[in-house]
Amino acid sequence: xxxAIYDLNKQxxxxxxxxxxxxxxxxLRFANQREETATRFLSNNAVQVTSxxxxxxxxxxxxxxxxxxxxxxxxxxIDRDERIIAAECTCNWYQQNKLYKGxxxxxxxxxxxxxxxxx
Numbered sequence: 577x578x579x580a581i582y583d584l585n586k587q588x589x590x591x592x593x594x595x596x597x598x599x600x601x602x603x604l605r606f607a608n609q610r611e612e613t614a615t616r617f618l619s620n621n622a623v624q625v626t627s628x629x630x631x632x633x634x635x636x637x638x639x640x641x642x643x644x645x646x647x648x649x650x651x652x653x654i655d656r657d658e659r660i661i662a663a664e665c666t667c668n669w670y671q672q673n674k675l676y677k678g679x680x681x682x683x684x685x686x687x688x689x690x691x692x693x694x695x
Contacts, residue, residue, distance in 0.1 A: 614684035623689040637690050641682040650682040
């Protein structure tokens with residue numbers, strides 16, 4: 577995909593390489609460290625969805641995420657367009673940043689686990 581372009585003026589296909597070197601997929605897979613950590617939680621079966629409530633066009637999720645010896649309790653509200661409209665977590669990242677720097681890895685893991693189980 578993306579290796580050919582179509583020249584409308586001359587009505588021919590041309591070869592076009594996207595990059596000279598192969599793309600480093602391991603670095604491009606996640607947007608940030610929190611996404612990578614959330615995926616690791618899922619791989620380790622450390623995420624449990626404990627409550628799913630559909631309330632007037634929003635979906636409220638509650639769950640538990642176990643990280644080493646601690647258990648965090650994220651709560652997440654998603655609208656019809658699947659955007660996060662509210663979220664909370666008991667972790668330090670959330671207590672310091674709220675959602676200003678994006679959701680913590682526990683909130684992300686809860687959302688990913690819900691998508692895995694219910695969709």
